[in-house]
Amino acid sequence: MSLMRIGVLTGGGDCPGLNPAIRGVVYRALDFGDEILGIQEGWRGLVKGEAKVLELKDVEEIISSGGTILGTSRTNPYKKPADLEAVKRNFKTLKLDALIAIGGEDTLGVASKLSKEGFPAVGVPKTMDNDLSETDFTFGFDSAVSISVDALERLRDTAKSHRRVFVFEVMGRHAGWVALYTAIAGGADAVLLPEEPVDLPKLMARVKAAHDRKKYALVVASEGAELPAESGAKQEEKLDAFGHMILGKRGVGERLAAIIERELKLETRYAVVGHIQRGGSPTVFDRILGSRVGAKAVELIHEGKFGQMACLHGDRIEGAPLYKATGTLKVVGKEWLELSKSFFK
Numbered sequence: 001m002s003l004m005r006i007g008v009l010t011g012g013g014d015c016p017g018l019n020p021a022i023r024g025v026v027y028r029a030l031d032f033g034d035e036i037l038g039i040q041e042g043w044r045g046l047v048k049g050e051a052k053v054l055e056l057k058d059v060e061e062i063i064s065s066g067g068t069i070l071g072t073s074r075t076n077p078y079k080k081p082a083d084l085e086a087v088k089r090n091f092k093t094l095k096l097d098a099l100i101a102i103g104g105e106d107t108l109g110v111a112s113k114l115s116k117e118g119f120p121a122v123g124v125p126k127t128m129d130n131d132l133s134e135t136d137f138t139f140g141f142d143s144a145v146s147i148s149v150d151a152l153e154r155l156r157d158t159a160k161s162h163r164r165v166f167v168f169e170v171m172g173r174h175a176g177w178v179a180l181y182t183a184i185a186g187g188a189d190a191v192l193l194p195e196e197p198v199d200l201p202k203l204m205a206r207v208k209a210a211h212d213r214k215k216y217a218l219v220v221a222s223e224g225a226e227l228p229a230e231s232g233a234k235q236e237e238k239l240d241a242f243g244h245m246i247l248g249k250r251g252v253g254e255r256l257a258a259i260i261e262r263e264l265k266l267e268t269r270y271a272v273v274g275h276i277q278r279g280g281s282p283t284v285f286d287r288i289l290g291s292r293v294g295a296k297a298v299e300l301i302h303e304g305k306f307g308q309m310a311c312l313h314g315d316r317i318e319g320a321p322l323y324k325a326t327g328t329l330k331v332v333g334k335e336w337l338e339l340s341k342s343f344f345k
Helices: 018-032 043-048 081-093 105-116 141-162 177-185 200-214 252-264 274-278 284-302 322-327 334-343
Strands: 005-010 035-039 051-054 098-103 121-125 165-170 190-192 217-222 268-272 308-313 316-321
Touching: 005 018, 005 043, 018 035, 018 098, 018 284, 043 081, 098 105, 098 284, 105 121, 105 322, 121 284, 121 322, 141 165, 141 177, 141 217, 141 274, 141 284, 165 177, 165 252, 177 190, 177 217, 177 334, 190 200, 200 217, 200 252, 217 252, 252 268, 284 308, 284 316, 308 322, 316 322
Parallel strands: 005 035, 005 098, 098 121, 121 308, 165 217, 165 268, 190 217
Antiparallel strands: 035 051, 308 316
């Protein structure tokens, strides 16, 4: 079996499970006698040609570590022709036989385009938003939700003690999976999702009913949820390299807390979990999933299945076309929206 020189990079936002995935790549590659080259800082590293060989000693103890030992960035090489040419040039300069891109919609979208242009690339799905199609779950999601639920339960103690309403803002740009799971698992009284218009009168009634019943209330809001006052006037904010609005200053939680306090005359506070969701040790689920998809990516390369990504289907790790995975976001659907109504009284 011939030795291959395989590059691996991590792009986009970091999340727990990246290091287990890198480790899975290296461990499975050793079975084939491959050499793994760790590209530094995502696509930026391939633009600059910055990489180093990853050996067993570099990865054997990182399964419990958060973040990514390779570093990451939101660089989009397709935004600048010179960057794209550098990527293609360094692919050859580094003598790569194949490339594994670990990331979300944007990172895998670049890998898909490169593959279509004849560069052998495969993907590993990563996103704490769990919004990639063609896979049941992505690693990072379980860890992020676990952190959010823990935080929500801590907020409950304070809410109960002070007889307050708390609005808890979590991450989720276009898909509300983190907010939905946090709200249901954490026993919140209401949830705001990007997929569903906010009915303020109904929300106010629900919050008031909960506060009347138990002297406190908890509302979970996705950062991408749109309050009615926003309709018709999009907030002007900077865009990242992939054209996404940067939501850091949008302040859904803060604005919603002000509305609740004004309308219901109830003392209301807000909290934002923010980047705390991204860090920390991955859960067991994310360690196992990251390891499995990392290993599968190497297998896809040896099977010559370029342009695919390793994904979770039921209890199996299989290959799926990258263009399908990145073509349509997996958002909270009607069935979930209907079910969720049973858990918010």
